[in-house]
Amino acid sequence: MSGDISDELVGLLPRLRRFAMGLTGDSSEADDLVQQACEKALRKQHQWQPGTRLDSWMYRIIQTTRIDNVRSRRGDTASLETSQIPEARDRRSEHASENQNMLDQVSRILDQLPEDQRAVMVLVAVEEHSYQEVSKILEIPVGTVMSRLYRARARVQSELGMTMPAKTVVERT
Incomplete structure (x- = not known):
């Protein structure tokens, strides 16, 4: 890898969104959180150590970004609506x-x-x-x-x- 994590990051997006959705309980907020985390990662990609797991690094960025967001707007609550997680639905059973x-x-x-x-x-x-x-x-x-x-x-x-x-x-x- 030439130091650019963009292509790998694109492949991780579904997993990152699923993690963010689990933290936030809101699809819009999860999308915003993933976007913020990806922006941070791209800005600071020099801090990522090639040979280590990019997904782990991204999960950590998502979690710290979430913590920062919650601290900046205390009092907001979110509810996880299962209708917002279509892959979790069981339609065949x-x-x-x-x-x-x-x-x-x-x-x-x-x-x-x-x-x-x-x-x-x-x-x-x-x-x-x-x-x-x-x-x-x-x-x-x-x-x-x-x-x-x-x-x-x-x-x-x-x-x-x-x-x-x-x-x-x-x-x-």
């Missing part, structure tokens, strides 16, 4: 309405999670990153990733009326 109802419930619960737990949940459960990768992306210890993920999963399961097994941790490698 004979249980589509039940599945959609469950997805709606989970989305509402995720909206209520603290943002630090939601970010970990999206990176592990949606983007399928390992705990180590999430630790590097968010610049937090692996133990903190595990703790936030456990609390997020416990809250989701509790709200759904499910019971969570006693501290069972399965790590993706």
